Amino acid sequence: MKEIMLGNEAIARGAHEAGLQVAVGYPGTPSTEILQTIRQYKDIYCEWSVNEKVAMDVAIGSSLGGAKTIVVMKHAGLNVASDPFYPIAFMGVNGPLVLICSDDVGAVSSPTEQDTRIYADLFHIPMLEPSDSQEAKDFMRSAFEISERFDTPVFYRTTNGVSHSMGVVELAERTDGRKPPFDKTSPKFRPQGGVHPSVMHANVHDRLKRLAAFASETPLNRIEWGDRRVGFITSGTPYQYLKEMLPEASFLKLGLTYPLPEALIREFAGQVEELYVIEELEPFLEDRIKALGVPVRGRELRPDVGALSVEILSERLKDVMQTFGKTVPERRQPLPGVIIRFPTLCAGCPHLAAYYAIRRAQKKIKEKDVVILGDIGCYSLGIAAPHNMLSCAFAMGSGISVAHGFCKALQDPADKAILAYIGDSTFLHAGMPALLNSIYNESNMTLVLTDNSTTAMTGGQEHAGTGVTLKGDRHTAARIPAIIRALGAEDIHEVDPYDFKNTSQAVKDAIGYQGVSVIIAKGACRMFPQKIKSPAYHVEDDLCTGCGKCLTIYCPGLVLSGGKTEKGKNKVAIDPFVCVGCGLCAQVCPTEAIQAEGGRENA
């Protein structure tokens, strides 16, 4: 049976077919759909863990328990998870363990672009890289087999080119099988007291040698002989682009990209006239192939950043195309008049309300320069115009500690109000220890925590604060105000962000407080877990004076009506399809021109 599947869906399907028993992770673009797909399989235990480091530990425990296990995250998540992953890479596994990481190449939805392949080298573990949905599915079975055969965790790395593309996939049946739990008396997982780390290290290098030999034998790596004037060593989506452009050439297609198949590379290199290595981001394959003493070209022929494409490669490899009598198709130029459409916070979003309240407070405390240290979530969109709210964003939970460090560094802190801004899922992910540290070390800052009760940016995933699990079960929900109190905060303001007067007063009071203040602005996400839409508001055109106050909320529901006042000011209208009826703009309007459904009579 065939089905069209997203790369991520194919990974989930492949893991299921291979007998997966436990799947854990934390949402992050472009990896999120993997666990969201797995939740449909009744035989598999799956969870959103509170962060990637915790997920990694859960996965290690699951491997000790004998289960076939995957742990899933995006590139930034692997930085978080790397700490416990290093020792398990050293020690080996019990149940097969596969780390799946999706790199956001092109930084479509990430603060950074990162090539995680280097981790395979750092961890000394085998790495698999599929190039389309069919391989994404098939490689999962191979990943478990390699993990079991070589007693190693396996690094399964994708990019958004694979994770977020769809392709036709041939399905197969699930096969089961489980190892017994680990022997608790075994020295294997006991560093120092059991096996000394230097012995483990030596074992790891021995394992790598065996894996390198395997890499030249496995069908995961294959030579596709074509015209021997040109040979490409490549993997992932770049393989697909090159096959599209130059199917006549010879290919060494790598699916197991670490450790490298030295024998296969030498065989291939020895038989082609011109040898190219084409890969995305860092010259990972290229540097290692050059280190074998094999001369290749690559880096100078491709961009160092961003996703590759047929378009980019056909331009850069013009000469190679000509070898086969091919020309690059004429590319049209973009048409004039195009306006950028930035992603924006949704109509009625609680972050819009909280941001508006902060700006109002800002206006009332002119003596202080307000600096807002940001974090990772939908509100990161507040970095950009027209919001211009956040001065920075680094990593999950960073804003709070960065605010603290900034505060301690200032010689004259009195003229600054230091704010950190975070959401609920990010706070529970890595914000808790950060806030504990700020309180413990007597910071002077204000944390604004807008709790929209979901992980919105990645599509509305459940988290500990919602009490709903990935499986859909309802467990104990973490109580954020109680956590903050327990961490030692004394000045806590719980507000409704849509009550902007009260919220802005709370921000002002919090800034005036000496020490760590926390504002918890609780307002449900309008998109997730389900859309919340009240009847749309409308503008009574004759009452609109064109003052533009409502437009400074930056809600996409508010638009210019096209009409003008007598003084020539632009009047405002509300797009009824976009408006979700939160009513914030009606509070802001000084002339009561913005009315709920039913209009003036009902007001």
Place this chain on the structure above:
Amino acid sequence: MPDKTRNILIVGVGGQGVILASNALSEVAMARGFDVKKNEAHGQSQRGGTVPSHVRYGTSVHSPVIARGEADIVLAFEQMEGLRFAHFLRPDGKLILNLQRVYPPRVTSGMDRYPDDVPAIMRENGIDPIEVDALGIANRLKNPLVVSTVLLGVLSNHLEFTEAEWKGALSKLVPQKHRDVNLKAFDTGRAL
């Protein structure tokens, strides 16, 4: 490109039904026995961003992405998105343009001006769009949400699949309670 892979680029704004349309096209193509690849930017599409969905089908398809200047058809759900992706068309390619406008925040806040006559800009640049008022049709069918299937109906006239094949795919993808209105919307688009 050597083989006869078909390149259909469907573009619009988050929430307009671009993904439903590209899923339906992929289903139809796969059911006919073609190899299919499809790609779209995920993550921010639900935040009012641009949604380009690339669908490629043929005997054997490698790249999931259409290169600039190689689209056989650009199906635009919104005028500005049509303008943004018009240059993906191959020299003899067709652009189907839904006349709907969704104003970006930069326009509603007065920072930018939405061009008055997008089809005219296209014509000045050598692209003669097939104009469709899909929202008007959807409103006449009393369901503004069927814009997507109206446009699929229009698209179907330019591709090799039969009406039965399209309706089979739509019936698979659209929930039962919305099936009839969507099939009607498809017929209306196909009759244009």
